[in-house]
Amino acid sequence: MEQTTIIAAQVIISIIPIVGIVMGSAVIFFYLLWNHRRKTLLIKAGMYERPKFDLSAFCLLSGLLLSIVGMSLTIFLIVILGGNLALLSGIIPLSIGIGFLAYYRIKRSEKNT
DSSP states (O other): OHHHHHHHHHHHHHHHHHHHHHHHHHHHHHHHHHHHHHHHHHHHHTOOOOOOOOHHHHHHHHHHHHHHHHHHHHHHHHHHHOSOGGGHHHHHHHHHHHHHHHHHHHHHHHHHO
């Protein structure tokens, strides 16, 4: 008797993530569908305005975040593992963040000129 309750509990526990993924996918699908229909109706009515995207602010924010995360990961991995191949998981976001910050600085200097 006890063995069947353990099996039933394992089945229920394995079904919960599947149901969560299916429900989350359904929510995302309907959000995308309704957002597409709203934009289509706004375009037909002539009231649609493209959202403005500030590339400079995006580069600054993502550059700062990636640099800080990459630097902390690099320092942590150097302390814990020493010089290892796993160090790349900290160096990659650090270099991407530095690249974003360099792009921001170049664009800002072009605007001032």
